[in-house]
Amino acid sequence: MGVKGIVFGLALAALTTKQVSAQQMEKMWDGQGGNNSISQNRGKLFRDGKYAMFIHWGIYSQLANTWKGKTFYGIGEWLMNKSMANIPVADYMAAASLFHPDHFDAKAIVQLAKDAGMRYIVITSKHHDGFSMFHSKVNPFNIVEATDFKRDPMIELAKACKEGGIGFGFYYSQNQDWTYPGGNGGPKTDASGREKTFDDYFWEKCYPEVEQITTQYGPIELVWFDTPGGMDKKYAQKLVDLVHKNQPGAYVSGRVGHGLGDYSTLGDMEVPRQNVPGLWEAVDVTNDSWGYAWYDNNWKSAREILLRTLSTIGRGGTYMLNVGPKPDGSIPEPAILALRGAGAWIRKYPQTVYSAQASPWGHTLPWGDATVQRHTISLLIYHWPTNGTLFVPGLTSGIKSISLLQSTGKKPLTYTVEGKWLKINTPLVASDPLVSVIEVDLKEKPRIENMLGIDPAIETIVPVDFAQAEECNKKGKSWMEKFGEWKHVVQVGQWNDKSRLTYEIDVAKPGYYQLDLNYAGEGRVVWKIESSSGELLQNQQVAASIYNWYPWGWMKFNTAGRHKITVSFLEGNGNKASLCALRFKPVE
Structure with a gap:
């Protein structure tokens, strides 16, 4: 996956660029190539299936976030980058010889996806490290030629998907390539010392590899490009045209750049709180990592997977959940258990997922x-x-x-x-x-x-997304808790003595409600919360660099119905204060 704001600078290394032949896959088109009905049904599994499996798999899976005896915490597919282990190109390419995924079982993975209720699979054919997980015709740095595995697992997975009746698609890192001369973040010269440009990389490797993955693996559901960066629009357009020519039924992901994709993708690991219009997806992880990391046992339970899936569909999107195979090619057991647990629920209530439309409320509800x-x-x-x-x-x-x-x-x-x-x-x-x-x-x-209802029996969290901001700044904020582990909120910052944040809420039952604030900041701060009926809460609490809930007191609503709530900032460092939500809990 991509990491925002990273400056790439890798050591130069030699790379052999000889042409190689590729194993040909059995023809799987069933006479459908170029059929107009396919282009008319383009992306049907994406639109109706609503739930898919993502697979991040490569040399980084074998290294499992370690290099020379040291563990690096964060997303392992970036292990080579200077923000992680800063591995020289030649050393990383040599590590391909360690890759022995001898327990890779395409049929077992497809069965797991089906058991989970997923309707298609998207797998990394080439990530930013430049290693091709298929038998590339133009790049000897691939799983068949650079390892002892000597098989093209993409052939096996494409065939297993077809036999299992689910869709198949490829991830391809089109802009970044840290080992091929001219790729973004890669060497600037080839093995002979000749300067190489991005144009060289694009036409020597990127374009022909995308040509290969869209012609030799049967019908595919989509091509998932990533991290377009500063890649020129002319290159992105060439890739989109190529995919649509070779695969009339396939979608192209929005991360191809320049607004050319068939749909958009939210930030990594982001499930929104408000409905999002148009065609879009959320991409998420079963633990904290995309590629396998030996230490990462922070697995999502079946219930957590289910809630994030349903909430994404409720916001109007499609949910694609990642698994990272272990060094031997098998899927970690905790991920299998959680996926199957969520899938058993989906089989009982398929109407809540497949072809389901967004929530008419436009946001989550207290319960x-x-x-x-x-x-x-x-x-x-x-x-x-x-x-x-x-x-x-x-x-x-x-x-x-x-x-x-x-x-x-x-x-x-x-x-x-x-x-x-x-x-x-x-x-x-x-x-x-x-x-x-x-x-x-x-x-x-x-x-x-259209109303923000305060439940009289269950706590109600009211994000700042639904408030009107005056003399303060409401905007989205994203940050990494570990390298590549993204968190996202909408927050209100830059507070001063004239700042106001105003909600209109509807209370079902009068009475007392415990009111809490969720914020980050610096030092001690004083917030004031007023209701349109004259109730007032004002208090001082500490602020921390991370978002926490802080109790503010009991607020009384004498009547049911609509009330206005106004939040203002009285004391402290308003430039550092960042408020993201209020919470109302009925007092029993």
């Missing part, structure tokens, strides 16, 4: 999320209400029936409408240990009143 199929809303209950009532904001008309989905079938639920709230009477125990599903069948397309 979970929602997706839509025609006139049916699937309420996805992450946090089951223990008081026997699910409060649903803004859905008050056009309801035909409401049912709880159970293993034995649908159980009808009773409900009432009070003001702007739908109140569904629910059992005291959740129907599913991961995520329970309540279906609301409507007479027509869902109509939801």
Whole structure:
């Protein structure tokens, strides 16, 4: 994957550039090449499948974030870079001889993807290190010629995908190549000392390799380009045209650059809080790494994978989740267990995922999320209400029936409408240990009143995304907690004595609510929170360089309905203060 803001500077090394022949794959087109129906259905699996497997695999998987006995923490596919181990080109290329993925099993990987509920697989054919994971015709630095493996695993995986009935696609690093002369971040001269430009790299290696992966591995679902950097538009256009010519049914990822892709990709590991228009995807990891790292056992559970998948679909996107094979080519067992656990849930509730549309609320809800199929809303209950009532904001008309989905079938639920709230009477125990599903069948397309509802039974987190900022700066912020491990928030910064942040919230039940702030900053700070009914909270707390929740006090709402909440900054370093969310918790 790509890392923003990195300046590349690798040592020069010799590279043999002789032409090599490639193993030819059995023809898998089934007479479909160039068929107009394919181009008309371009990206259908992306649009309808909603869930895919990403695979990062290469020499870096064998090295597993270690070099000369030292562990480097962060994303392993960048191990060669100066911000990690700073490995000289010749030394890194020599490390290919260590690569022995003898337990790679294409059929097992495809079966895992199917068990997980994923509809296609995208795998790294060449990452920034320049190592080709297929039998390249133009680059001897490939898995067949530079290792003892002597097989083209892309042939095996493409065939297994076809036989398994799921889609197949390639990742290709088009701009960065740290070992081929002329590639971005690579040597500036070849083995003979002749200067090499990006144009040389593009036409000698990049373009012919993309030609190869789009003609010799059967029909593919998409080509996932990455880190376009300053690559000129003319090169990006050549690649897009090449993919669409050779693979009329394939999408090109937005990271080809210059707005030329068929869809967009959010930042690495980012699941948004508001619906995002258009065609887009979120790309995420099963632990903290893309390529395999020996120390990284911070695995996402089946429930966490499921919540991030459903929330991405709820925002209107497609979710592609990465696995990093171990040095022997097998998938780590914890990832297998979590993926299969989430997949078992998807098999029970496929309508919440496949071809599902975005939540009509436009954002997450206190208890979970929602997706839509025609006139049916699937309420996805992450946090089951223990008081026997699910409060649903803004859905008050056009309801035909409401049912709880159970293993034995649908159980009808009773409900009432009070003001702007739908109140569904629910059992005291959740129907599913991961995520329970309540279906609301409507007479027509869902109509939801636009409101930020404060739940009277479950804590409600209200990000600054939904507030109006005055005399302060609201914008997105991204940072790496480890090298390449990205976090993303929308935050409000640059506070002064005239700054105001204003929310309009709807309270279902009057009473006291514990109000907390999530912020980062420096030193001690004083915030003031006021309600339109005259309630006031003002306090001083410490600030840290990382975002934390800080308690601010009890705020009373004397009436149900709409209230205005205003946040202002009174004391401290306003230039360092960064607020990202409020939290309301009912006081029992």
